[in-house]
Amino acid sequence: MARKNRNPVGKNVDPEAQKKKTRTLTLKSSDGQEFSISESAAVLSIAIENMVEDDCAGGVIPLPLVDGGTLARVITYLNKHAEDGASDEEKRKFDEEFVSGMEMGVLFDVVLAANYLDIRGLLREVRRRIADRMKNKSVEWVRKTFHIESDFTPEEEEQMKKEFAWAWEGVDSDVDD
Amino acid sequence: MVDKSFSACEFSLLSDKVASIDPILTKIFECLPLRSLVRFEAVSKHWFSLITDPHFSPLLKPRYASGLFLLPFKLQDEPFSCEVDFLPLDGINSQTPPFKRLRSVCESTDVKILHSCNGLLLCSSPRASGGDTDYFVCNPTTKKIVVLCRPADGPYGSWRGIRGLYLAYDPLKSPNYKVVCVWRFAGDLLYKILIYSSETRAWRVSESDEYFYYSSKAHFDKGAYWNGAVHWHCDTDNWFVFQTSIRKS
Numbered sequence: 001m002a003r004k005n006r007n008p009v010g011k012n013v014d015p016e017a018q019k020k021k022t023r024t025l026t027l028k029s030s031d032g033q034e035f036s037i038s039e040s041a042a043v044l045s046i047a048i049e050n051m052v053e054d055d056c057a058g059g060v061i062p063l064p065l066v067d068g069g070t071l072a073r074v075i076t077y078l079n080k081h082a083e084d085g086a087s088d089e090e091k092r093k094f095d096e097e098f099v100s101g102m103e104m105g106v107l108f109d110v111v112l113a114a115n116y117l118d119i120r121g122l123l124r125e126v127r128r129r130i131a132d133r134m135k136n137k138s139v140e141w142v143r144k145t146f147h148i149e150s151d152f153t154p155e156e157e158e159q160m161k162k163e164f165a166w167a168w169e170g171v172d173s174d175v176d177d
Numbered sequence: 178m179v180d181k182s183f184s185a186c187e188f189s190l191l192s193d194k195v196a197s198i199d200p201i202l203t204k205i206f207e208c209l210p211l212r213s214l215v216r217f218e219a220v221s222k223h224w225f226s227l228i229t230d231p232h233f234s235p236l237l238k239p240r241y242a243s244g245l246f247l248l249p250f251k252l253q254d255e256p257f258s259c260e261v262d263f264l265p266l267d268g269i270n271s272q273t274p275p276f277k278r279l280r281s282v283c284e285s286t287d288v289k290i291l292h293s294c295n296g297l298l299l300c301s302s303p304r305a306s307g308g309d310t311d312y313f314v315c316n317p318t319t320k321k322i323v324v325l326c327r328p329a330d331g332p333y334g335s336w337r338g339i340r341g342l343y344l345a346y347d348p349l350k351s352p353n354y355k356v357v358c359v360w361r362f363a364g365d366l367l368y369k370i371l372i373y374s375s376e377t378r379a380w381r382v383s384e385s386d387e388y389f390y391y392s393s394k395a396h397f398d399k400g401a402y403w404n405g406a407v408h409w410h411c412d413t414d415n416w417f418v419f420q421t422s423i424r425k426s
Contacts, residue, residue, distance in 0.1 A: 112194060115201055127201070131208030139219050151222045160219045166319045167215035 021084075025052070026060045027075070033068035034060065037075055041082035045074075046118035065116050070109040073098075077122050095121070099129040104145055107133070136172040144174075203227055206235040212318070236348075248290060294344035294402050297354060301342075310336055314344065314356065314375070325356060328371055328380040338362065341397040343407045345421040350405075355421050357407050359397040368397075370419055383419075 020040040027035045027042070042061075043049035051061055063071060080086060080094050102110065107130050114123040134142060139157075143150060150157065161168055206214060206228060214236055218225045228234060247262040291312075292299040298315045313324045327336065338360040346354035356373035358380075370383040394412040401408050402421075409417040 108194075111201060112198075115198070123204075127205045128208050131205050134205075134217075135209050135213045139216060142217060142220050146220075148221050148224070150220070152219060157219050164215050164218075164319075167212050170212075171216070 027071060028060050028062045029066055029068040029071040030064050031068050033071070035071060035075055037078065038082065041075075041078040044078050044081055044119060044121075046120075048117060063117070066113045067109070070106075070113045073106075073110055074113050074117065074119070074122070078119070081121065095125045099125055102126075102129065104130070104133060136170070138171045138174055141174045199227060203233060203235060209235070211236060246293070291342050292344050292400075292402075294346045294354070295348055297344055297346050299342055299344045299356065312336070312342060312356075314354065323375070323378075325373055326378065326380070328358075328360075328373075340368070341400055341409070343400050343402055345402050345405075345407060347405065357419060357421060359409075361397075372421070 017040070020043065021038055023039040024036050025039050025042045025048075027037060027048075029035070039052065043052060048061060066074070077095075077098060080098075081091060086094075099107070099110075107126055111123065111126045111130065114126060134145075137145075142148070152160075202224075206217075209217070214228055218228050228236065244263050244265040247264055288300050288302045290298055290300050296316065296318065298317060299312070300315055301310050301312050303310055311324055313322050315322045339358055340361045341359040343357045344354055345357055353374065353376040355375070358371040358373070360369045360371050361367070362369075371380050372383055373380045395409045395417045396411070397409055397417075399410065406418050406420045411417055
């Protein structure tokens with residue numbers, strides 16, 4: 001697992017690391033958009049790193065499960081995290097702002113992309129943001145947002161509500177913030 | 178480049194996907210407060226099974242304490258106000274305390290908190306008549322209270338021998354708690370340990386040892402539960418430790 005701990009912004013003069021900074025890859029989204037990205041930023045995604053190492057990339061890396069809009073967002077994140085000299089504090093602030101304005105639909109897109117591309121930091125950040133948006137919401141809001149149909153009978157639901165009345169207190173209105 | 182704008186259909190497709198990838202869902206669940214998690218058990222049977230799964234339940238994942246309750250120091254004859262202060266520890270999302278006064282949790286006046294352990298409180302309050310005392314375990318989040326029954330007959334039939342009562346509760350190991358009671362025979366330095374189990378709702382006498390004689394002064398009224406055992410400090414600078422052996426359920 002040493003691979004995921006590799007620090008791409010390390011101050012070493014490893015010629016391989018230098019090459020990665022200057023070498024660019026092309027990522028192709030599901031809707032055919034192409035994006036250029038430095039290899040050092042791209043390999044923050046474990047999935048892309050594996051593709052590069054297996055040399056199955058052949059110039060353009062197709063990402064059939066990520067659409068262009070989402071990929072653009074993911075690349076913004078990767079570039080920031082591969083940036084030379086960006087302090088941890090700067091990255092933390094960036095992460096916070098990066099997810100703060102996203103709507104639920106966008107958060108879902110990004111969490112799926114981060115999961116597919118295996119970008120742990122981004123995955124963690126987006127999951128936390130989704131949880132934060134959900135935490136004070138009603139059960140109905142969650143069902144609507146996640147497109148889940150309840151398979152509990154009204155009686156069963158009433159029973160749970162009664163048994164755990166304390167958990168149903170202090171719920172925000174369903175109006176999205 | 179085209180900016181992202183969802184048609185209703187695309188959106189539904191994506192959230193369907195998130196809702197169906199269990200590893201993503203369970204990781205999101207781990208970021209939710211317990212209150213929300215318990216509420217979301219009602220979303221669907223699938224969510225219910227994910228949240229309550231005895232092996233992977235996010236309810237059982239270690240969590241940081243969200244804050245501390247501080248009991249203001251009172252002189253012995255000062256009336257007990259039941260007022261507690263709350264010190265949030267998660268600076269950013271400092272939550273409002275679950276309760277401000279113990280009286281909002283339990284009706285009785287003159288409640289004393291004897292011990293607290295992983296979110297449960299062990300309290301005592303004098304009974305309105307008869308000069309007797311009630312001991313109860315209270316969960317301030319659920320506002321659920323369980324009054325402890327008296328130890329069954331024999332020499333332990335009254336509360337008078339109690340030298341210390343302690344909660345042993347580790348939600349990561351078991352949903353059940355125990356109450357450890359140090360019981361002393363009148364006029365003697367013979368002690369015995371009694372254990373109450375929330376599972377059986379009954380007391381039993383510890384089998385691990387016979388009566389023990391303790392001459393060097395152990396502070397059985399000031400103990401602490403840590404790492405599966407109740408610890409008491411003794412004047413001789415030794416520790417008296419009682420392992421509660423909570424079985425993993």
